[in-house]
Amino acid sequence: MVMRGPKGLHLNKVFLIMASWIVSPALSGLVSAILYIIFDIAVFRRRDSLKCGLRAMPIFYFCVFYFNTFMVVYHGSKWIGLDTTPFWLALLISLGVSSLASMSFQFIFRPFILKWVRRGDSSEEKNGAPRLTPANGAFTSLETSFAHNAVTVGDPDLGLRRFWFLPNRTRRDDPKTLRLFSAIQVFTGCFTGFSHGSKDIPNTIAPLATLIAVFSTAKVPSPGETPLWILCYGSFAACIGFWMLGHRVIKTVGKEFTEINSFCGFTVELGAAITVLCAAKIGIPVSMTICIVGSIVAVGAVRGSVPVNWQLFRKAFLAWICTFPLSGVFSGCIMFGLKYFFLSK
Secondary structure: OOOOHHHHOOHHHHHHHHHHHHHHHHHHHHHHHHHHHHHHHHHHOOOOHHHHHHHHHHHHHHHHHHHHHHHHHOOOOHHHOOOOOOHHHHHHHHHHHHHHHHHHHHHHHHHHHHHHHHHOOHHHHHHHOOOEEEEOOEEEEOOOOOOOOOOOOOOOOOOOOOOOOOOOOOOOOOHHHHHHHHHHHHHHHHHHHHHHHHHHHHHHHHHHHHHHHHHHHOOOOOOOOOOHHHHHHHHHHHHHHHHHHHHHHHHHHHHHOOOOOHHHHHHHHHHHHHHHHHHHHHOOOOOHHHHHHHHHHHHHHHHOOOOOOHHHHHHHHHHHHHHHHHHHHHHHHHHHHHHHHHHOO
16 A cells, blocks of 8 residues: 555455454364364263274374375475375375374274373363362352353353253263373374464465565566475474464463363364365465464353353454554554655655
8 A cells, every 4th residue: 555555455355364354263163163063972972982982083083184185285385296286196195194094093003092091190181071060050160260251151141052962061071081082182283283384374474475586586576486495484483483472372272262171172173274274275364373263262162061261252353353454554654664765756
């Protein structure tokens, strides 16, 4: 707007970004909530949840590795020769990798993981079985960290109404089964990190790549492959930022919206990663953090056994809306100053 006026602004892209503030967390939350209900019915509602979890775990590993591998291979990076991979070959490669991961768990790692699960102290998974006590004819959590401005467990007028497919609020999940999901959560965490790198880092370094191209060639470049060294620079800068300030976001997202156990974390990470990677393939600019928050809130609402901090969610949503115009105003002011001092005649 400062340099070229209305002609320099692509309103359709702006509206697409604004729509993603609502669509991306809602879609990510919907995917994670559906996955949570499906996995909950398949495992935790069974009489022997640990046995059912061991039976279903190869399928879970297959799905996680299949989707992640397909997203990497199909129309992948030019630097490793994956940009021309045909659809059928991507399917075959994904099938091979996911089958190998599934069979490795079933025939190699299953006894070791089972031994590790049984040896683990159940007290490590207390968050998966919140203590409940009757109060005024309803159940409320003994945890008080979310009591203020949050939906309590026993309030029938707030949150989701109970349907048959929703989990029982007073149920205590088996700590050993929760520990079983903490093993696969390592891979969904890597899946989420890959999704973060596929969207947030490119969104950040895109202006820098354009600036360097203009400085080097004295003309606006056409859309193309970003140089490898710029990608490495962006990844390194993201790691530094994560190391210095990331703990604050981790604390807020991981603890202050609602309580999360390993099973919830598995569905949250998987649903958010699926949403972000699909958006990356389509070309929609979404944020991994927004999708993670939407998934956490949705899974917490569906779970129902612990409260959700809705006030914090409203603050986060307001922050998403405010950062866009504020960053535009600051950038416009800086550009106006540079134009006035260096480009004006």
